[in-house]
Amino acid sequence: MSGESFRERLSMLSRAELVGLVLLLAVLLGGAGLWYARSLPRPVEVRSGARAAPVADPTPSGSPSPEIVLVDVAGWVRRPGVYEFRTGDRIVDAIEAAGGARPGAALETLNLAAPLADGTQVLVVKEGTVGGAATGATAASGSASAGSLVNVNTASVTELDTLPGVGEVIAQRIVDYRTANGPFSSVDQLIEVSGIGESTLESMRESVTV
Numbered sequence: 001m002s003g004e005s006f007r008e009r010l011s012m013l014s015r016a017e018l019v020g021l022v023l024l025l026a027v028l029l030g031g032a033g034l035w036y037a038r039s040l041p042r043p044v045e046v047r048s049g050a051r052a053a054p055v056a057d058p059t060p061s062g063s064p065s066p067e068i069v070l071v072d073v074a075g076w077v078r079r080p081g082v083y084e085f086r087t088g089d090r091i092v093d094a095i096e097a098a099g100g101a102r103p104g105a106a107l108e109t110l111n112l113a114a115p116l117a118d119g120t121q122v123l124v125v126k127e128g129t130v131g132g133a134a135t136g137a138t139a140a141s142g143s144a145s146a147g148s149l150v151n152v153n154t155a156s157v158t159e160l161d162t163l164p165g166v167g168e169v170i171a172q173r174i175v176d177y178r179t180a181n182g183p184f185s186s187v188d189q190l191i192e193v194s195g196i197g198e199s200t201l202e203s204m205r206e207s208v209t210v
Contacts, residue, residue: 075126077102077105081098091115095124108157111176114180117180117182150163152174152210160174163207165204166204
């Protein structure tokens with residue numbers, strides 16, 4: 001009876017009402033199907049070619065501490081003495097540590113950019129000195145008076161340039177060598193300067209001292 005009653009009710013509906021009922025049923029069925037499809041488990045996409053970034057070491061490797069060097073800053077500076085420096089410091093740093101050069105210092109005799117070496121001396125001389133002693137007025141050519149010896153540890157480039165067999169280039173190399181390696185211990189050590197050979201050394205031997 002219920003089946004016949006349902007058919008009778010449907011027959012009583014208009015065509016528009018039947019179409020609306022069909023559409024409603026379609027929407028309900030479609031929504032149920034979509035919900036079911038979304039509830040199913042889906043596979044996880046895995047992309048190839050991507051690499052994980054390396055994890056940084058939380059404890060960076062310790063770099064070696066700079067080496068300590070001791071240098072004697074002497075001569076025409078405000079506070080001469082032995083000072084402590086670090087590898088990589090320059091002669092200009094040594095002079096500044098000693099309070100700076102005094103007025104009249106012949107800084108052109110030094111290579112201020114040369115690195116400091118342990119156990120060496122930075123000697124700042126005063127203008128107008130030869131061989132460590134004041135000479136008063138010098139000759140117009142800048143050379144020492146006749147008969148005097150040129151001290152290769154304190155002479156300026158101009159003074160060294162007057163030596164036999166030594167030009168301006170070799171004179172500058174002598175100054176650079178003693179700046180980097182310390183004072184010459186003997187005249188024979190001049191052979192270690194680039195450009196000075198046996199013949200040049202012999203020609204200047206009687207004119208120099210240390």
